[in-house]
Amino acid sequence: MPKPLKTLIASTLMVAGITGQSAVWAQENTDTQTADEWADWGDLEEPAEASPLTLVGFAELAVGTRLHNDAAIGQNATLQDARVQLQADYALSASTLSFRGDLYYDGVVNSVETQIRELAWQGNLGVLGEWGRKFDAKLGQQVLTWGTGDYVFLNDMFPKDYQSFFAGRDDEYLKAPSLSAKLSGYFDVANIDVVVTPQFEPDNGITGEYFSFFSPQAQMNVAPGFRVLDKNEPDSAEWAVRIYKTLGQTELAFYGYRGFNKTPMAADEQGLPRYSRLNVWGASAVKPMGPGLAKAEYAYHDAIEDSDGNNPLVPNSQHRFLVGYEQELVANLTGSVQWYMEKTVDHDALLANSYWPQYEQEANRHVVTTQLMYRALRQTLTLNWFNFYSPTDSDGYMKFRATYSPVDDWQVNGGFNLFYGNEPHTFYSQFEDASNVYASFRYFY
Amino acid sequence: MKYSKLFLALITGAMLLPNAHAEVDVDALIKQAERAAYYAGNDGRADARMMIVDNQDRKQMRQFTILRKDVEDNGDQKMMVFFSRPTDVKDTVFRVEKHADTDVDDDRWLYLPALDLVKRISAGDKRTSFVGSHFFYEDVSGRAVSQDNFTLQEETAERYILKAVPKQPDTVEFAHYVVEIDKATSLPVVINFFKSDGTNYRRVESVQIETVQGFPTVLRSKVSDLTNGGYTLMEFRGTEYNIDLPEDVFSERSLRTPPMQWLK
Numbered sequence: 239m240p241k242p243l244k245t246l247i248a249s250t251l252m253v254a255g256i257t258g259q260s261a262v263w264a265q266e267n268t269d270t271q272t273a274d275e276w277a278d279w280g281d282l283e284e285p286a287e288a289s290p291l292t293l294v295g296f297a298e299l300a301v302g303t304r305l306h307n308d309a310a311i312g313q314n315a316t317l318q319d320a321r322v323q324l325q326a327d328y329a330l331s332a333s334t335l336s337f338r339g340d341l342y343y344d345g346v347v348n349s350v351e352t353q354i355r356e357l358a359w360q361g362n363l364g365v366l367g368e369w370g371r372k373f374d375a376k377l378g379q380q381v382l383t384w385g386t387g388d389y390v391f392l393n394d395m396f397p398k399d400y401q402s403f404f405a406g407r408d409d410e411y412l413k414a415p416s417l418s419a420k421l422s423g424y425f426d427v428a429n430i431d432v433v434v435t436p437q438f439e440p441d442n443g444i445t446g447e448y449f450s451f452f453s454p455q456a457q458m459n460v461a462p463g464f465r466v467l468d469k470n471e472p473d474s475a476e477w478a479v480r481i482y483k484t485l486g487q488t489e490l491a492f493y494g495y496r497g498f499n500k501t502p503m504a505a506d507e508q509g510l511p512r513y514s515r516l517n518v519w520g521a522s523a524v525k526p527m528g529p530g531l532a533k534a535e536y537a538y539h540d541a542i543e544d545s546d547g548n549n550p551l552v553p554n555s556q557h558r559f560l561v562g563y564e565q566e567l568v569a570n571l572t573g574s575v576q577w578y579m580e581k582t583v584d585h586d587a588l589l590a591n592s593y594w595p596q597y598e599q600e601a602n603r604h605v606v607t608t609q610l611m612y613r614a615l616r617q618t619l620t621l622n623w624f625n626f627y628s629p630t631d632s633d634g635y636m637k638f639r640a641t642y643s644p645v646d647d648w649q650v651n652g653g654f655n656l657f658y659g660n661e662p663h664t665f666y667s668q669f670e671d672a673s674n675v676y677a678s679f680r681y682f683y
Numbered sequence: 684m685k686y687s688k689l690f691l692a693l694i695t696g697a698m699l700l701p702n703a704h705a706e707v708d709v710d711a712l713i714k715q716a717e718r719a720a721y722y723a724g725n726d727g728r729a730d731a732r733m734m735i736v737d738n739q740d741r742k743q744m745r746q747f748t749i750l751r752k753d754v755e756d757n758g759d760q761k762m763m764v765f766f767s768r769p770t771d772v773k774d775t776v777f778r779v780e781k782h783a784d785t786d787v788d789d790d791r792w793l794y795l796p797a798l799d800l801v802k803r804i805s806a807g808d809k810r811t812s813f814v815g816s817h818f819f820y821e822d823v824s825g826r827a828v829s830q831d832n833f834t835l836q837e838e839t840a841e842r843y844i845l846k847a848v849p850k851q852p853d854t855v856e857f858a859h860y861v862v863e864i865d866k867a868t869s870l871p872v873v874i875n876f877f878k879s880d881g882t883n884y885r886r887v888e889s890v891q892i893e894t895v896q897g898f899p900t901v902l903r904s905k906v907s908d909l910t911n912g913g914y915t916l917m918e919f920r921g922t923e924y925n926i927d928l929p930e931d932v933f934s935e936r937s938l939r940t941p942p943m944q945w946l947k
Contacts, residue, residue, distance in 0.1 A: 275734075276890075276903065276916060282732050282746050282768060294770040325773070332943060338797075355797075360940060374940045383799045410797040424936050482935075487790060489803070524803055526788060531805040569808035616737075616913075617815040646743050646769035682770040 295324040295683055302406050302676030305656075309671075310450035310461040316674040317405040318345025323355075333361020346448055354379050355415045376420045381413045382433060384480055384493070385535060386522045388609060389624065390578050392537035392558045393493035393520040395478055395500060396433075399442040404449055404669065406639070406653055406676035414442055428483040435476040440466070440513060441500040444669070452668035454594035455509075459668060466502045470512035488525035493518070493537070504543070505551045514552045515542040530565025547584025550591045555583040570614065576607040597663045600630045618644045626666060633659025633667035652677040709835055712843060712864065713828045718756055719869040721825040723898035724924030726752040728945060731919050732768075735816045738912040744768055745814050748946050752928050758783045761933035762824070765941055772814075776938045785827050794938035801938055810855055817906040817915035822887060831860075841866055857885070868892060868899035884910045896924045 302317030321342035328335040338356040343349075358378030363370035385394040389403075389412075402411035416439035423430045444451050446461035453460040476497030483490050495518035502511035520537030537558045544552035559581070564574035582588060585601035592598050605628045612621045620641045627634035639653035654675045659667020733745040746768035752761045764777040774796040781789045788806035795802065809821040831847035838844070843864045849855050858879035865872045870892060876885040891903035900922055907914040932942045 275736075276918070278742075279732060279734065280742070280744055282744050292767075292773075294773060296770065325770075327774075329943065334943075362940065374936065376940075381797070381799045413798050422936070422939070424931065424934070429935070526790070526806065529788075529806060531803060564805045566805055566807045569811050572805065572807075613811075616735075616812045616817070643771075644737070644743075645741050646771075649771070 290329040292327050293324070295322065296680050297322050297683070298678055298680040300407065300651075300676065300678035302674045304671065305654075305673040305675065306671050308450050308459070308461070310446070310459045311448075311671075313346070315346050316448060316672070317407065317676050317678075319343070319407070319678075320345075330361070332364070333359060335359055353415070356380050372424050374422045374424075376422075379415050379417050380420070381415050382418065382420065382478075383413055384431070384491070386524055386533040386562070387535060387560050387578070388562070388574065388576060388607065389626075390560060390576060390605070390607065392535050392560055393480075393491075393495070393518060393522065395476070395495045395497060395516075395518055397439045397441050397500060400444055401442055401448050404444070404655055404672055404674075406655055406674065406678075408651075408678075414439070428481050431478075431480045431482075433476075433478040435478075435497075438472040438474060438476055438498055438513070440471070440498075440502070443501045449669060449672040452597075452663045454597040454663065458662070459671065464511060466511050466513065470502070470506055470510060472498050472513055488523055491522045493520045493522070495519070499553060503553045507551075512551075514544070516540065517542055520558075527563070528565070530563055533560070533562045533564075535560040541583075547582075547587040548591045550588075550593055554585070554588050557581040557583065564609075570612060572609075572611045574607075574609045578605040578607065579603065599665070602630065603665075604628060604630045615644070618642060628664070628666065631659065631661070631664035631667065633657075633661070633664045635666045635669070647682055649680045649682070650678070651680070707835055707838065707843065709833050709845065712835075713833050713845070714757055715869045716862075716864045716871055717825065717828050719899060720871055720901070721760075722753050722756045723900065724753075724896070726750075726926060726928040727922065727924040728926060728928070729919040729923075730921040731917060733814070733816050733818075733918075734916045736914055736916075738908075743815060745772075745816065747814075750928055750932060750942075750945055752930070752933060760824075763933060763937055765946055766814075774941075776941065778933070778935075778938060779824060780933075781824050783827060785830055789824070792935070792938065799939070801935060816917075817908055817913060818887075818917065822906065836861065842872070865889075865892075870899055870901060882910075884908070890916075895922050898924055 298319065298321045300317050300319040300321070302315070304314045304316055307314065319342050321340055323338065323340045326337040336356050336358055340353045340355060342351055344351050356379055358376050358380045360376040361374065363373040363375055382396040383394060385391055391398070397414040397416050399411055399414040416435050417437070418433050418435040420431060420433045445464050447463040450459040450461040452458070477495065479494040481492045495516070497516060498513040499516045502513050504512045504514035506512045517540040518537055520535065522533065522535035524531060524533040539556040539558065541547070541552055541555040543549065544554060547554040559579045560576060562574060562576035564572065567573045580599070580603045582599060582601055588598055589595045605626055607624065607626050609622070609624045613619070614621070622639045624637045625634060636656040636658070637653065639651060641649060641651050643649035654673070656673045657666050657669040659670065661667055728748065728750050730748050731746070735743040735745070745766070747764050747766045750763045754760060760781040762779040762781065766772045766775045776794040778792040779789055791804040793802045793804055794800070807820070809824070810819045812818070813820045813823050830851070831849050833845045833847050836844045836846045843866065845862050845864065846859055847862060848859045849857070852858065857876040860874055860876045862871050863873040864870070870889060872889045872892070874887040875883050877883050886907045886909060888905045889901040890905050891901070892899055893902050894900065900919070902919050902922070904917050905914060926945070928945060932945060
């Protein structure tokens with residue numbers, strides 16, 4: 239999920255359509271400027287003046303609209319944000335306090351929203367004694383990520399915001415924040431991260447608020463804009479652990495998670511949505527291979543409440559597999575492919591007990607993703623094309639985004655999200671009416 | 684008399700010149716230049732800022748701190764680049780393990796703070812823009828001298844002028860480059876890049892050199908796009924060498940928790 243400049247490496251070579259004249263012009267231009275060209279550094283601070291407090295941020299306007307009407311929603315706007323983000327960091331002697339918060343008017347639901355994306359203390363635990371030097375901690379509201387997939391998550395059980403992802407908000411918003419404590423330990427034998435989220439933080443999924451989804455009960459798309467009842471949302475903690483080590487050029491990681499399904503796929507006796515217990519464990523490896531990078535990841539999603547798979551109110555356990563490869567194809571053009579598979583455990587029992595066996599997921603659901611990322615004009619223009627395609631569901635989701643930012647002050651984005659498929663109920667196909675185009679303008683201050 | 688003097692001068696010149704050239708060990712010269720330019724001290728830090736000016740005179744700025752540690756001179760190196768400006772790359776960190784063996788790609792990682800994402804980056808063309816500037820990644824990390832064949836073109840009182848021809852021309856955009864190495868500091872002070880038709884389309888210059896802790900150091904450098912007219916200025920401040928950077932500074936740990944004591 240790379241981003242324009244943030245990917246750091248690339249841009250087109252200037253095509254040499256060269257005339258001697260332009261070379262001469264450049265030379266003269268240089269000579270006349272030499273005296274003062276080093277003088278104007280704008281507001282770049284002198285190191286000596288560096289303040290412990292930095293305040294930066296951006297203001298953004300974003301609009302998006304559906305490509306087809308959605309009978310279940312009856313509103314064409316998919317994105318109408320007027321947003322301000324403030325980022326404030328305060329450097330203490332050996333640690334930092336950081337804040338990143340958004341205030342925005344969301345025109346789609348006509349309300350003013352706030353989101354604290356980060357409000358945390360981060361530092362080394364050396365103050366606790368010599369042993370503490372091997373530990374770092376980050377405490378507070380924060381965004382967390384691990385795992386190897388691009389837009390595909392096997393062991394990353396940190397909260398996501400799929401509404402933002404579908405609507406074409408910046409990739410940053412795919413990851414939702416959680417109030418967590420993260421402890422990281424660094425040792426010769428391996429490094430370890432332990433994350434505790436004292437109160438379960440679910441995904442911001444597709445609820446019918448912005449985008450409709452397929453209801454097997456109604457046998458059509460619905461947009462209830464539902465909220466999970468308090469009694470169906472766990473109060474207890476989530477635990478996530480990662481142990482990782484680099485061997486030669488290969489990065490290995492092992493993961494564990496104790497918590498709940500992040501989407502309310504289970505149901506209570508009244509059929510109302512509920513989060514069921516879930517444990518996850520898995521592993522991943524990334525290593526250079528040929529001219530590119532190869533990766534593999536596995537996760538077992540253990541449905542604690544339905545170990546035999548015969549409870550229709552609780553999703554079954556799954557094995558999840560990912561294999562991927564990424565390589566620069568030519569200068570400034572990077573391509574990647576991923577194969578992802580969800581193997582549902584006890585699928586026979588699932589079908590035998592399901593109220594709607596015809597709508598249940600295939601025993602083995604395959605998804606192939608392909609990505610092309612092109613950077614041009616000295617990285618001021620980035621084109622990012624990403625496609626999910628499921629050969630078993632015959633459906634898919636194509637994303638495209640162009641970002642142009644020739645100066646530091648502003649950035650303009652445009653793109654589309656296109657869902658396609660044959661059957662109304664499959665994973666991507668159900669969102670066909672959510673297909674949208676969007677544009678945004680961001681001004682950095 | 685007059686003629687014989689000239690004749691003598693010509694003779695001695697003709698006798699001395701080939702000798703003078705033969706005395707210059709080109710291989711040792713470029714290795715020394717590489718060491719002076721990229722391997723000063725065992726480790727080091729610097730605050731860098733860049734001004735990128737496009738051909739419409741629009742400016743972009745970059746501000747970052749570089750930490751470097753050599754595994755060995757003219758060999759492998761570890762590097763961390765911590766960005767502080769502009770806003771959209773603030774707190775982004777770039778980590779490189781540079782491998783001198785040209786058959787082994789550098790290992791590179793990027794930390795994106797907004798997503799808390801450590802992304803390993805696949806090997807890329809090293810002659811593409813470094814963070815949107817006119818500098819190439821290779822200008823910053825150093826192009827391995829083993830990739831080119833060098834010949835001494837000219838020797839002046841102050842400089843050695845060498846022509847470099849790539850061993851694998853299909854992997855680079857230039858047909859050859861001419862590098863001028865300052866005798867006093869062993870630093871390359873001007874590099875002009877040429878296309879096969881002889882057009883000089885790109886220039887990298889050392890604009891200001893000062894001695895820091897005994898190491899001649901390029902504090903200001905400039906790269907110019909002679910075809911389209913844009914250029915980038917890079918300035919280093921706060922340069923320090925041999926500061927005993929611990930090994931573990933160059934790790935994933937520093938991506939998420941920057942080692943603040945080395946960044947100030």
